Amino acid sequence: MSTIISSVDFSESSLNAARYAAALAASIEANLILVNVVQFPAAVAEAAVSEQTYEEMVSLAQHDLENVAGELANRVNHSISIAADVLEGTVDYQIEVIAEKYKPFSIVMGIRSGRNFERFLAGSHALFALRHSHYPILIIPEGCLFNGFKNIGLATDLNHVKEEPVESVRRHMSAFNATLHVVHVSKNINKAISEEASEPISLANQLSGFKPKFYYVKNENISEGLREFCQLHNLDLLIIIPKEHGLLDLFSEKHSSRIATHMKIPVLAIPPQLLHQTSDYTIM
Template sequence: MKPIVVPVNFSENSANAARYAADLALSIGAEIQLLYIFQIPMSMSEVPMPERAFEDLQGSGREMLDNLSHELFRRSRGKLTIHSDMEIGTVEGQIEKYCKEKEPLLVVMGATGGGLENVLTGSNSVRAVRHLPYPVLVVPEGVRFQSMRYVVVACDQEDLSAGLPVATPVLQLMGNMPGIRLEVVHVLREDESASEFTMAYNHWKSELTGLQPALRIVRAENITEGMSEFLEGCGADLLVVFPKKHNVLEFHRSQAKRLVMHCAVPVMSIHE
């Protein structure tokens, strides 16, 4: 199985995301690849850094990476396979290069604030990977992994026509977990037909193997209000979105911020 890549920076939020990733990996039988990107301080980039100072910084990074790796190994009671790597360069460039080499099942990162806000509007770290051709799971601050019981897939008719998420391995794995509930949610606007979306959904569902998601159509005057009301008390363990042109969640930044006030669950962003 392909690994789960977890970029870390040793903040508490980053460590929390690593713990979440470790618990998730253990539940689906995946391995963990911890990645620390050592960035040369800007104040030192214009002049050569003393070799001893450079080695000390590298050593400190490696020590923290090893400590985190050992913590996750103990957390899994020795059942989880964990690898760790340290790269030198920019966050964006090195994550992209590393993922091309590892071809991960999933990239897991921590982000302060609502997970969906960071997928749509972006913190620095999430913005660096938001266009990677791999699923990116953003873990909101303080959220801990619980066994996946309810996964919400927010999509539109265009997503279904494109076959998403039929060919998404990580969703296939989650869909096969015991007791999981997978639900496709669509906000029906005034200019859309419920029967047309239902037909597209039934055709898409007939091509699935193993997965048997339910359908929930939410009627609302606009997408923001509809998703906000649905997410506020639905109790989902994971929200899956497909950021792309004309996607149901691809709207103005101010609207996105209103939506994520009620979204405190991890958000998985899957690109075409």
């Protein structure tokens, strides 16, 4: 049975993401692990946290996280196993440690919007996970509810698709009875078609079992082009494969405000590193 990890810091955005994760886990009969990380006193030295106070913080976090787990269990009629793990250390490190242990189907994290979204996202744990995690990261926009996946988009830059973790894309598609829409957004469509003619064929062959539909979208702004495409085709989920210089820029400070304002659906980031990993986090 697969596992979904949900990072919870008790903010409303993370609690909403946990509710989304529970509904998702129930839909694919996966285990759910809620994770809260209490930082070491050294990491918050300016607060002058005593050892006793720190222990009380850990105990309170465990109590609150178990309450969240209980509420989620009720929401899904106790149909899945929901665990509550409070870890100590730094969020970024501990999330990756527990991911290495369970090799999750996905790690679910919430993001919040607002006037200071750019500064928040630029230094957020979600962005760090997108850049460094070796496992799929599912980013849930504030207020987003799980209603199943009927239409899933896969954004591609059509650059060396044989080096992309298509097996992980297939694994996620296999969990849902959804139509797959593969989209390439470019400033120059004719150039993209002529120079990268073999890439769509390669990708189509790798995803042939899902009968993908391919689209070329002309737009000067990639994030704006994707936003319009998601709306036009009523997508429930957008899959991206972050690269050092490419679609990960959608989550840079430059693009984040536009994403926060317009992207209303979850984004699943599948890291290229999964290309070289064994498939021991399969479904069921």
